[in-house]
Amino acid sequence: MAALILMAITLVSPLIPISVASAAGSKNLIYDEANLLNEQEKSELNALANEYGAERQTDLVILTTNNTENQDVQLLTEDFYDEHALGYDKAHGNAVILTLDMYNRDIYLAGFYKAKDYLDSGRLDKIRNKITPNLTEGNYKLAFEKYINLSYKYMGYKPGVNPDNILFNIWFQLIASLVIGGVVVGVMAYRSGGRVTVNRATYEDSSTSSVIDRQDRYIRTTVTKRKIEKNNNNGGGGGGGGGTSRGGHSHSGSRGSF
Known part of the structure; x- marks a missing residue:
């Protein structure tokens, strides 16, 4: 009997840490106090x-x-950050928060600690501008998905780098590689036919050749002026700046309306 109990414990025990670890590894990150999402949407966004x-x-x-x-x-x-002691690594640690104020139709994004460096005010402005149209249309789940995806994407680039630079676009890199490869192959194919060494000078007698006539004629000068338009599209207005919470935690920031 003792042997059977021991065998049962041995078989079941490997499953217990997995279940506990799985539960511990998932925490609530979606605080939908305005009830904009249903339970399935909250679950998917939280995951x-x-x-x-x-x-x-x-x-x-x-x-x-x-x-x-x-x-x-x-x-x-x-x-909210101070009172909930948010942070991945520790209480009041690495975190980025998207706050949606439904009363004033305002949005604010804040990055704390690691997120303050990797999601600075400029990058948060980019995220806010990209999700504002969806918020205006009431597509809250889509806007929140974009926020999570863009935050993840932008934190993959070193601070100070423009994450929207076309050089980082995978399609641009692929097309550029194909163009460069085509040019290299074309040059190699051109040179593979041998080089032409005969030119005009080969059969020209320079002692009897001379310029008969030369003439330069000025026709006109044309100057074209073009007005450079300023881009005033802020995607809902607002801007960045950040600040420091009453608990003493500094952060990057971006605010606007939707």
Whole structure:
């Protein structure tokens, strides 16, 4: 009997750590206080945020609120970070927060610690500009998915680098490689036929050749002026800047309306 019990424990015990680890590895990152999402949408977004956040070692947090106290969206975000002690690595650690204020139709993004460096105010502006049209149309799940995906993508580039640079685009790299390869093959094919060494000078008697006539004639000069238009499209207005929470945690930031 003792042998059977021991065998049962041996067979079951490997399964216990896996279950516990799985539960411990997933935490709530979606705080939908404004009830913009159904349960399935929240579950899917939470799974995506946990998966991508683990790879960047940064909590990717979403907060929606009706803001009944009409608090400033930046201050609301900072207090939320302080009070919930957010952070992937530790309490008040690496985190990026998207706050949606449904009362004032405001949006604020803040990056703390590692996210402050890799998602600086400029990169957060880019993310906000790209998700604002979806928020305006009420496509909240799509906007939140874009926020998570873009945060993950941008954190893969070194700070100070423009993540939207066309040189980083995989299709541009593929086309450029094909063009360069075609040029190299074309040059090799051209040279493979041998070089022509005979030219005009081969049969020309320079002692009897001379220029008979030469004439330069000025016709006209044309100057064209073109006005350079300024790009004033901010994708919903607003901008970055960041700040420091009342708990003393500095962050990058981007705010706007939708």
